[in-house]
Amino acid sequence: MSKETKNKPKLKLAIYWGAACGGCCISVLDVHEKLFDVVAVADLVFWPIALDVKYADVEAMENGFIDVTLYNGAVRNSENEHMAKLLRQKSKILIAYGSCAHLGGIPGLANFHNKEEIFERVYHTSESTVNKERVEPVTSYKVAEGTLSLPEFFNDVRALDQVVDVDYYLPGCPPQTERFVEVFMAIVTNASLPPNGSVVGATEKAQCDECQRKKTDNKRIKQFKRLVEVIDDGETCFLEQGIICMGPATRSGCGYRCIEGNSPCQGCYGPPSTSPDPGAKMMSAIATMIDSNDPDEIIKIVEQIEDPAGTFYRFSLPGSILRRKLIETQT
Amino acid sequence: MEEKRIGVYICWCGSNIAKMIDVGRIAKETQKFSNVVMARDYKYMCSDPGQETLISDIKKYKLNRIVVAACSPRLHEPTFRKALEQAGMNPYLFQMANIREQDSWVHIDREYATLKALSLIKAAVSRVYHHKPLEKRSVEVNPATLIIGGGISGISAALEIANAGKQVYLVEKSDALGGITARLDLSFPFLESVRQMLKPKIQQVQAHKLIDVFLNPTFEDITGYVGNFKSKIRQNGPEKELLFGNIIVATGLQAFNPEVIPEYGYGKLPDVITSLEMEEMLMRGNVITSNGKEPENIAIIHCVGSRNSKYHPYCSRTCCSTALKYANQLRSMLPDSNIYELYADMRTFGKGCEEFYSDSSRRKILFLMFDQEEGLPNISKAPQNDSSEMIINMHEKLSGEEIEIPADMVILMTAMEAQNDAKDIARLTGISLCSNDFYIEKHPKLDPVATTTDGVYIVGTCQSPKDIVESIAQAKAAAARVLASIAVVNMEVEVTTAHVNEDVCCGCQTCIMVCPYTAIHFDEEKKVSVVNEALCKGCGTCGSTCPTGAIESRHFTDIQILSQIEGLLKSEKESI
Numbered sequence: 001m002s003k004e005t006k007n008k009p010k011l012k013l014a015i016y017w018g019a020a021c022g023g024c025c026i027s028v029l030d031v032h033e034k035l036f037d038v039v040a041v042a043d044l045v046f047w048p049i050a051l052d053v054k055y056a057d058v059e060a061m062e063n064g065f066i067d068v069t070l071y072n073g074a075v076r077n078s079e080n081e082h083m084a085k086l087l088r089q090k091s092k093i094l095i096a097y098g099s100c101a102h103l104g105g106i107p108g109l110a111n112f113h114n115k116e117e118i119f120e121r122v123y124h125t126s127e128s129t130v131n132k133e134r135v136e137p138v139t140s141y142k143v144a145e146g147t148l149s150l151p152e153f154f155n156d157v158r159a160l161d162q163v164v165d166v167d168y169y170l171p172g173c174p175p176q177t178e179r180f181v182e183v184f185m186a187i188v189t190n191a192s193l194p195p196n197g198s199v200v201g202a203t204e205k206a207q208c209d210e211c212q213r214k215k216t217d218n219k220r221i222k223q224f225k226r227l228v229e230v231i232d233d234g235e236t237c238f239l240e241q242g243i244i245c246m247g248p249a250t251r252s253g254c255g256y257r258c259i260e261g262n263s264p265c266q267g268c269y270g271p272p273s274t275s276p277d278p279g280a281k282m283m284s285a286i287a288t289m290i291d292s293n294d295p296d297e298i299i300k301i302v303e304q305i306e307d308p309a310g311t312f313y314r315f316s317l318p319g320s321i322l323r324r325k326l327i328e329t330q331t
Numbered sequence: 332m333e334e335k336r337i338g339v340y341i342c343w344c345g346s347n348i349a350k351m352i353d354v355g356r357i358a359k360e361t362q363k364f365s366n367v368v369m370a371r372d373y374k375y376m377c378s379d380p381g382q383e384t385l386i387s388d389i390k391k392y393k394l395n396r397i398v399v400a401a402c403s404p405r406l407h408e409p410t411f412r413k414a415l416e417q418a419g420m421n422p423y424l425f426q427m428a429n430i431r432e433q434d435s436w437v438h439i440d441r442e443y444a445t446l447k448a449l450s451l452i453k454a455a456v457s458r459v460y461h462h463k464p465l466e467k468r469s470v471e472v473n474p475a476t477l478i479i480g481g482g483i484s485g486i487s488a489a490l491e492i493a494n495a496g497k498q499v500y501l502v503e504k505s506d507a508l509g510g511i512t513a514r515l516d517l518s519f520p521f522l523e524s525v526r527q528m529l530k531p532k533i534q535q536v537q538a539h540k541l542i543d544v545f546l547n548p549t550f551e552d553i554t555g556y557v558g559n560f561k562s563k564i565r566q567n568g569p570e571k572e573l574l575f576g577n578i579i580v581a582t583g584l585q586a587f588n589p590e591v592i593p594e595y596g597y598g599k600l601p602d603v604i605t606s607l608e609m610e611e612m613l614m615r616g617n618v619i620t621s622n623g624k625e626p627e628n629i630a631i632i633h634c635v636g637s638r639n640s641k642y643h644p645y646c647s648r649t650c651c652s653t654a655l656k657y658a659n660q661l662r663s664m665l666p667d668s669n670i671y672e673l674y675a676d677m678r679t680f681g682k683g684c685e686e687f688y689s690d691s692s693r694r695k696i697l698f699l700m701f702d703q704e705e706g707l708p709n710i711s712k713a714p715q716n717d718s719s720e721m722i723i724n725m726h727e728k729l730s731g732e733e734i735e736i737p738a739d740m741v742i743l744m745t746a747m748e749a750q751n752d753a754k755d756i757a758r759l760t761g762i763s764l765c766s767n768d769f770y771i772e773k774h775p776k777l778d779p780v781a782t783t784t785d786g787v788y789i790v791g792t793c794q795s796p797k798d799i800v801e802s803i804a805q806a807k808a809a810a811a812r813v814l815a816s817i818a819v820v821n822m823e824v825e826v827t828t829a830h831v832n833e834d835v836c837c838g839c840q841t842c843i844m845v846c847p848y849t850a851i852h853f854d855e856e857k858k859v860s861v862v863n864e865a866l867c868k869g870c871g872t873c874g875s876t877c878p879t880g881a882i883e884s885r886h887f888t889d890i891q892i893l894s895q896i897e898g899l900l901k902s903e904k905e906s907i
C-alpha cells in the first residue's frame with residue numbers, strides 16, 4: 001500500500017442487499033486477504049450480512065455521510081425501496097452492484113407474473129403448502145401486544161435506477177471480485193472515474209471478443225440443443241453447435257468465466273450500452289441463424305428452445321424495454 | 332450540441348386532409364412541443380408557394396429540423412428534401428408524417444382523426460430531433476457489361492450494347508451459344524426456322540470486336556457494386572480479371588423432368604418423350620418410334636409439371652403454342668396419323684397464336700380436355716395383340732366420359748423451370764428469387780428488368796417463362812437501361828447505409844450471412860466486421876440482427892426509431 005492512501009482519512013463504505021440472494025455480499029468477502037487492503041482504507045459503516053448496524057443508525061447519519069454504497073439486489077418490496085432512498089440520501093456515490101441492482105437480475109424474472117399470481121402460487125398452490133385458511137401476508141396486523149408490520153410486496157420488481165439515481169453500475173451475478181477491487185481502489189486513489197451513469201468493471205465489447213472459441217460467419221441452426229445433448233469439442237463457438245450462448249449480447253468483464261468452464265454465457269453482465277434490450281437483440285440474432293425457410297419447420301426449431309423468456313431475459317427483464325409481461329387486468 | 336430548432340408544416344391537401352383533421356388546432360398544439368420553433372398549416376405544401384414558405388422560414392427562423400405532415404413520403408419526400416437543399420439544409424434533417432393515406436382518408440371521426448394526426452406529428456418531431464445530416468455519394472460507372480448466359484436473351488442484349496460501342500463480356504456455361512433456342516426446329520406461330528434466325532446472330536456476336544465470349548469458363552465471386560464490379564475468369568488459359576459496371580443475368584430455363592409424374596411413365600415407356608426430344612426428331616427430319624416405325628397415333632399432353640400444386644403452380648406459357656406447333660408439323664409430315672391434343676386449358680396468347688389455334692382445329696387434330704384436379708391421364712402399355720403400343724385412359728371433361736386413346740408416341744409438354752443453380756447465381760449477383768426460384772424484378776409492373784440490386788438486370792426466361800419475342804424485348808430493354816447508366820458517368824448511390832462501430836463489435840459475425848447484398852466482411856486483423864458502404868443498400872437487416880447494437884443503420888438508428896415510437900405513444904406528454 002502506498003503512503004498516499006495510508007495517510008488519507010478513511011472512506012466510509014456501506015454494503016446493502018435489497019431483493020438479493022446473498023451472493024453479491026459473498027463476492028465482496030471473496031476478496032480474501034485483500035479485504036485487509038479494503039479495511040485499511042475504508043471503514044465499513046453498514047453491512048447487514050456482517051455487522052450489527054441498525055436501520056435507525058443509518059437514519060441518524062448525516063446526508064452524504066457515507067462515501068460509497070454498494071447496493072446489491074433488486075427493489076421488490078417497500079423495505080428495499082425505503083433503504084434505496086435512504087442510502088441514496090446518505091451516500092456520495094451509490095453503486096448498483098450486481099445484476100439484480102443493475103437490471104433486475106434473477107428476481108426480476110418475477111415480472112413475468114404479478115403479485116396476485118405469485119401469492120397464489122407461493123401461499124396456496126405450491127406442492128408443499130397446506131393453507132386451508134388462505135392466510136396471506138398483510139402489511140399490518142393487530143395482535144394483543146400491538147401492531148405487527150411487514151413490508152409491502154410490490155407488483156413489479158425494479159432495478160435500482162428505476163427507484164433512485166445511480167452513479168455507477170458494477171454488473172455480474174455476482175460481479176467478479178477482482179473487478180470490484182479495481183473499481184474500489186480507483187475510488188480510493190481518486191483515479192479519474194468515468195462519467196456518472198457509467199458501467200464500471202466491465203468493457204464495452206461483448207463476450208465473443210475475448211472468447212477463445214473458434215467462430216465463423218456460419219451460424220446456421222437446425223436444432224437447438226442443451227449442453228447435455230452435445231459432445232462439446234471445447235473449441236467451437238457454442239452457437240455454431242446449436243447451444244444458445246448469450247455471449248454476443250453480453251458485455252465482457254467477467255473474464256468469460258462460464259465459457260472457460262465450458263458452459264455458454266448466461267448474460268449476467270448485461271448488454272453493451274448500445275443495446276437497450278439484450279433479450280430482443282439476442283432473439284433477433286438467433287432468429288437469423290435458424291436454418292430453414294419453411295414456416296412449419298421454423299416453428300418446430302423454435303419450440304426446441306427451453307424457457308425462451310428465461311433464457312433471453314435471465315438477468316435483464318425489469319431493465320429492458322419489455323420490463324414485464326403484460327397482464328390483462330379486469331376493469 | 333447545436334440547439335434543435337424544429338419547423339412543423341401541416342398540409343390541408345385542399346380538403347383531402349382539412350375536412351377530416353382540424354389542421355388549425357394541430358398547428359397550435361404542435362407549437363407547444365419542445366424544440367418546435369414554428370408550426371404552420373397551409374393549403375398545399377407541395378405547391379410552389381408552399382415550398383417557398385418553407386424555404387423562407389428556414390432562413391428567417393434558423394430552422395435546422397423540418398417535419399411536414401401531409402401525404403405519403405413515397406409521393407413528396409423527394410420534393411421537400413429538394414426544398415431543404417434549396418434552403419441550404421441537409422435534406423436528411425427532414426421527416427414526413429403521413430396524415431393523409433394513414434389518417435384523413437381512412438377515418439370517419441374528425442376528433443379521433445385529429446388526435447391521431449397529433450400523435451403522428453409528435454412521433455415525427457421526436458424522431459427528427461435525432462436526425463443527422465448524411466452526405467450524398469456517387470461512383471463512376473465502368474462502361475463494360477457482364478452478361479451471364481448466352482441464350483437468345485443474352486445474345487440480343489450483348490449485340491444491342493456492343494453495337495452502341497460499349498464493351499461486353501458474355502459468359503456461357505455450356506460450350507456453345509444459343510441456349511434452348513438453338514435446340515428448336517421451327518418457331519410458333521408462323522413456323523419459321525429458328526436456326527435461320529439465330530445463326531446470323533451468333534456469328535455477329537463471335538465476330539464483334541467489343542464482345543468477348545467465354546465458353547464453359549470458371550469464374551470467381553463477383554465483388555464490388557454498381558458501376559464497379561469485379562471478377563476473375565478462366566477459360567482454358569490464364570486467369571483474366573474482368574471489370575464491369577453492370578450485369579445482365581440471362582441464364583434462362585431448364586426443362587422439367589417428367590419422371591416424377593407416375594401417370595406418364597416417362598423413362599419406363601420408351602415412346603413417351605419430352606418436347607425437347609421432339610424438337611430433336613423434328614430437326615433430324617424423321618419422326619419414328621423406338622422400334623423404328625412411323626407412329627400412327629400420336630398424343631400430345633399439355634401442362635406436364637405446370638399448373639399443378641404438386642409440381643409447379645405456374646403456367647409455363649409457351650407449351651400450348653408449342654404443342655400446336657408439333658401438331659401442325661406432324662400433320663404435314665404424317666398426313667394419315669391420328670393426332671390427339673390432351674389439354675387442360677388452351678392458352679395461346681400472343682400475336683398470331685389464337686389464329687394458329689383455330690387453324691389447327693381445322694387440320695384433323697382431336698382436342699380432348701382433362702382436369703388436373705380430377706386426375707391426370709394415365710398412360711400404360713397396350714396388351715400384346717392391340718393395334719397400338721400404348722393406351723391412355725382419361726376422363727374427358729367436356730363430354731364427361733371416361734375414354735381410351737390409342738398411342739404409339741406421346742409427347743409431354745414439360746414445364747419450363749428455373750435453373751438448378753439459380754440460387755448460386757442469385758447469391759453471386761446479390762439478387763433474390765421468388766418462391767419458384769425465378770429471379771425477382773424490382774417492380775412487377777413498373778420496373779420489370781431491373782432488380783433491387785443496382786446495376787443488376789434480369790432478362791428472358793430466368794425471370795419467368797416466356798417466348799423468344801418476349802425474351803428479346805426484355806434483353807433490349809435491359810440493354811437500354813445499361814446504356815443509360817453508362818451515359819450518366821457518375822451515379823448516385825445509397826446514403827442510408829449501415830455502419831459498424833468498431834469499439835462495440837465483438838466479432839461474432841452474425842451479421843455477415845444475413846446481408847442479402849454480401850456487403851459485410853470480417854476484418855481478421857481488427858477482429859471486427861466491416862460494411863462496404865458502396866455495396867450496402869441500407870436494408871437494415873444487419874442492424875436488427877447484430878446482438879451488440881454495434882451496427883448503426885444510418886437514418887434508422889435505434890434512438891431515432893425508439894424516439895419515434897415514444898413520440899407516438901406519449902403524444903399527450905413531452906417525450907424528447
Ligand SMILES: Cc1cc2nc3c(=O)[nH]c(=O)nc-3n(C[C@H](O)[C@H](O)[C@H](O)COP(=O)(O)OP(=O)(O)OC[C@H]3O[C@@H](n4cnc5c(N)ncnc54)[C@H](O)[C@@H]3O)c2cc1C
Binds near residue numbers: 483791
Ligand atoms: C421445347 C420448347 C419449345 C419452344 N418453342 C418455342 C417457339 O416455338 N417459339 C418461341 O418463341 N419460344 C419457344 N420456346 C421458348 C424459348 O425457348 C425461350 O423463350 C428462349 O429459349 C429463352 O431464351 P433465354 O436466352 O432467356 O434462355 P435459354 O435459351 O435457356 O438460354 C440461357 C443460356 O444461359 C446459359 N446459362 C445458364 N446458366 C448459366 C450460368 N450459371 N452461367 C453461364 N451461362 C449460363 C445456358 O447454358 C443457356 O445457354 C420453347 C421452349 C421450349 C422448352
Ligand code: SF4
Binds near residue numbers: 024072107
Ligand atoms: S446479482 Fe446474482 S449474486 Fe448478486 S444478489 Fe443478484 S442473484 Fe445474487
Ligand code: SF4
Binds near residue numbers: 212259
Ligand atoms: S457466442 Fe459464445 S461461444 Fe460463441 S464466440 Fe460468442 S461468447 Fe464465444
Ligand code: SF4
Binds near residue numbers: 251258
Ligand atoms: S460468461 Fe456470461 S453468464 Fe457467465 S459470468 Fe460472464 S457474463 Fe455472466
Ligand code: SF4
Binds near residue numbers: 837842878
Ligand atoms: S453482428 Fe454486430 S457484433 Fe457481431 S460481428 Fe456483426 S457488427 Fe460485430
Ligand code: SF4
Binds near residue numbers: 829846850862867869
Ligand atoms: S443494411 Fe446491412 S444487411 Fe442491409 S445491405 Fe447494408 S450491410 Fe447488408
